Amino acid sequence: MSDSEICLHVCVTCRMAGVADEGAPRPGAVLHGALAEALGQEGAPAVRLEAVECLSVCKRPCTVAVSGPGRWTYIYGDLDPGSAVETILEGVRLYAATPDGLVPWRQRPEAFRKGVVARIPPFKTSSAA
């Protein structure tokens, strides 16, 4: 399985609590831009970055989801758009290095340990069940 089949979804819709400025860039959009730039750098993990309109974790921005065929999907929230890029890249690297997406708890970046919103087992098709 190729690392390039790993997908990083970033919610670009939700607002930070207490930010009333309707015209301000959404924090997820800021994070998405920073991730796009970082993922273009040499040595960055090979993942597909996708903006998504709402991951339904509206009260815990910024929110991302990491998924891949045959792997558990993880959703993380409470990520700071200014400082979470390195955390996310490190978490994705660790995820990509596993066959099933299960990174031991202690190895996960702290923001991933604290920010986990949910996880879902890999989808088994009928033929694979």
Added chain:
Amino acid sequence: MSDSEICLHVCVTCRMAGVADEGAPRPGAVLHGALAEALGQEGAPAVRLEAVECLSVCKRPCTVAVSGPGRWTYIYGDLDPGSAVETILEGVRLYAATPDGLVPWRQRPEAFRKGVVARIPPFKTSSAA
């Protein structure tokens, strides 16, 4: 796409807040048992029921996830093990009737509207992207 490819994961691990009895059945296990019985009845939606050890939504039991190839995955929490079976079956029926898993907000059972924890877009493989 067949309805039978829809999967309903039920977390059987988490405890209800305030329940100190270590020997008491976990609420998710109770819900899983009730769903297994209900899904065996005539007219029940054709879904694959799977127990899962922890969906990482530990503070909002009971928790379930609904997924299917090409469909958005939804995670729901705060479900009552005693009364949620009909809600879940109705939600799964509506989900199964869509091509992409997106059920209009107003059509969703109330417990699904209130209990949504997160949603994730369908996974696109490189070849399908």
